[in-house]
Amino acid sequence: MRPIQFIVATLLLSLTLACNTTSKKENTKHKEHSGTELAHWGYEGEEGPEEWDKLCPAYSDCRGHHQSPIDISSDLSTTSNIEIHQNYSYVSGVDFVNNGHSIQVNFNKGQENKINIEGKDFVLKQFHFHFPSEHTIDGKELAGEAHFVHVSEDGHISVLGVFIEEGEPNEFIEKLTHHIPTEVGKKTIVTESICAQSAFSEHDEFYIYEGSLTTPPCTEGVHWFVRKTHIQATHEQLEALHKVMPKHNNRPVQPINDRKIGELADL
Numbered sequence: 001m002r003p004i005q006f007i008v009a010t011l012l013l014s015l016t017l018a019c020n021t022t023s024k025k026e027n028t029k030h031k032e033h034s035g036t037e038l039a040h041w042g043y044e045g046e047e048g049p050e051e052w053d054k055l056c057p058a059y060s061d062c063r064g065h066h067q068s069p070i071d072i073s074s075d076l077s078t079t080s081n082i083e084i085h086q087n088y089s090y091v092s093g094v095d096f097v098n099n100g101h102s103i104q105v106n107f108n109k110g111q112e113n114k115i116n117i118e119g120k121d122f123v124l125k126q127f128h129f130h131f132p133s134e135h136t137i138d139g140k141e142l143a144g145e146a147h148f149v150h151v152s153e154d155g156h157i158s159v160l161g162v163f164i165e166e167g168e169p170n171e172f173i174e175k176l177t178h179h180i181p182t183e184v185g186k187k188t189i190v191t192e193s194i195c196a197q198s199a200f201s202e203h204d205e206f207y208i209y210e211g212s213l214t215t216p217p218c219t220e221g222v223h224w225f226v227r228k229t230h231i232q233a234t235h236e237q238l239e240a241l242h243k244v245m246p247k248h249n250n251r252p253v254q255p256i257n258d259r260k261i262g263e264l265a266d267l
């Protein structure tokens, strides 16, 4: 185990212990289906987004001032000069898991895909889906949003968000629909080769800002790149992904506070 992994593992263990002693209620479903969650959470009622920060001390970031998602005002953004390069390639045999909050494709060892931001590598760990979209543009939500989560060697997180709207067939999503993990806690293998680049294009434009994970523990310091152009998928493709997930798995938009939204052209 490398030192950074050891530190993360130790931190997770201590947070888990902290939660076990302070959590008010047991949830057997949580124990069955999740090895990494610290306290059970959801999108409705007493475990819903308004309560996340109270469910567990480790979720206190959820009441932070730089949270995600946000509503992006297309008028207010300013041009940014950050340099970013995507180095995605085809990989096969990726895991596809249903964690009860979303369905998620995990990239394991030997399936490395990277982006490079200002000379620093971020490795693609996973992507997952939200229905409807979490970010909104000028107050408008879209049918769905995919999040591509990247982590650097020193533990910094960059997420590329891609809006999905109903329309033309999507070859990338079609491959996934053949392997959907239909039950919570289940895992399938996507045997076909997939390339995350299919969700992007040569010359992408993004809104960029500093935010957080949109699910507990809502960790802040996340670099967000929200793609301006939407990808399309058919009603049937979207339905296939959505029907095995909670009806709404989008956290409501959070206050922008003192943050600035930048525009990044020509990725």
Ligand SMILES: [Zn+2]
Pocket (backbone or CB within 6 Å): 128, 129, 130, 147, 214
């Ligand atoms: Zn997400």
